[in-house]
Amino acid sequence: MTLNIYWRLDPAADPQRSEPRNWPLPALARDRRVSHQNRFDYYLQVGQAAAQTAFDGLFVRHRIEADESRIIAAIVARAVPRLTVVAEFPVSVGSAVYAAKQATTFQRSTHGRLGWAIAPDAEPAIRKAEADFVDEDDLGRRLDEFLTVARGVHQQRPFSYKGAHFEVENGGFDAPLNRVPFPRIFLQGEGEQALAVSTRHADVHLFQPAPADALAHGVARLQALTGGRIGAGLIQPLLIREDKASAERDAKGRDLAPGTLLASYDEAAEQLAGIVHAGISELVLEAGPSLEEAYRIGQHLLPRLRELTATVRAAA
Numbered sequence: 001m002t003l004n005i006y007w008r009l010d011p012a013a014d015p016q017r018s019e020p021r022n023w024p025l026p027a028l029a030r031d032r033r034v035s036h037q038n039r040f041d042y043y044l045q046v047g048q049a050a051a052q053t054a055f056d057g058l059f060v061r062h063r064i065e066a067d068e069s070r071i072i073a074a075i076v077a078r079a080v081p082r083l084t085v086v087a088e089f090p091v092s093v094g095s096a097v098y099a100a101k102q103a104t105t106f107q108r109s110t111h112g113r114l115g116w117a118i119a120p121d122a123e124p125a126i127r128k129a130e131a132d133f134v135d136e137d138d139l140g141r142r143l144d145e146f147l148t149v150a151r152g153v154h155q156q157r158p159f160s161y162k163g164a165h166f167e168v169e170n171g172g173f174d175a176p177l178n179r180v181p182f183p184r185i186f187l188q189g190e191g192e193q194a195l196a197v198s199t200r201h202a203d204v205h206l207f208q209p210a211p212a213d214a215l216a217h218g219v220a221r222l223q224a225l226t227g228g229r230i231g232a233g234l235i236q237p238l239l240i241r242e243d244k245a246s247a248e249r250d251a252k253g254r255d256l257a258p259g260t261l262l263a264s265y266d267e268a269a270e271q272l273a274g275i276v277h278a279g280i281s282e283l284v285l286e287a288g289p290s291l292e293e294a295y296r297i298g299q300h301l302l303p304r305l306r307e308l309t310a311t312v313r314a315a316a
Contacts, residue, residue, distance in 0.1 A: 046058070057113075090121070090127075100153050149168055212275060219232045
């Protein structure tokens with residue numbers, strides 16, 4: 001089993017970072033930064049930190065209030081050649097055909113380093129703010145159709161399809177667009193319905209943080225449904241330090257994400273290694289601030305974790 005470890009970038013986090021109007025400087029300080037530096041230089045720094053500390057890829061989270069994840073992903077991928085870049089976005093973005101065409105262009109420009117992470121359905125008020133008025137009961141069907149059409153036009157010509165949300169007649173891509181791989185699909189969600197959708201469309205199903213026995217049960221259920229064809233992943237927020245007391249001290253006053261792993265480097269490596277041994281093959285790690293923590297976790301956690309999971313990779 002190959003273990004892939006990704007760093008997760010939240011474009012909405014640390015909103016003052018590299019936004020020229022938000023640079024907090026004392027009144028008498030002189031700003032030496034050039035005028036063309038902006039937020040995207042920060043995204044590139046995070047991507048470079050992930051590459052330099054041996055992460056396998058970068059996840060770019062979808063946030064309605066922040067920059068568009070697929071554009072961030074494209075900019076980072078061209079500037080940081082080694083990383084796989086996974087852009088998270090909702091299926092409410094529009095045409096499945098056009099999304100697939102964007103993906104082929106991305107793949108051609110980066111030699112196949114794009115992944116798609118479909119964002120979980122937001123609350124109704126948030127979806128309406130994104131001009132998404134599809135009924136709650138129909139969201140699963142729309143997701144199924146979106147991925148059916150996107151993969152269909154990439155793999156077949158002519159391709160025709162008629163559904164409730166998408167319709168194509170004699171579509172499909174010609175060469176060279178159809179010569180690149182379709183993006184790896186990362187889906188997430190809890191319960192049997194989410195697993196069923198992943199069974200039809202996903203390359204990886206991402207689980208949320210949970211006790212080890214619950215994760216092991218979810219992985220076993222996924223493998224039973226798919227015969228091991230789909231990888232199991234975990235989105236894991238972290239706050240880790242040299243010792244647990246330091247981590248607990250730094251956690252005071254912070255608004256931590258649900259399921260945040262609060263531990264020392266050694267403890268975190270052992271817990272994550274146990275999860276890997278239970279069948280998790282894709283780890284999506286996150287912490288804030290993203291740039292500094294990418295270096296910290298890449299330098300202190302990843303070597304420990306890879307050493308502990310070497311036997312799993314060797315056995316595979």
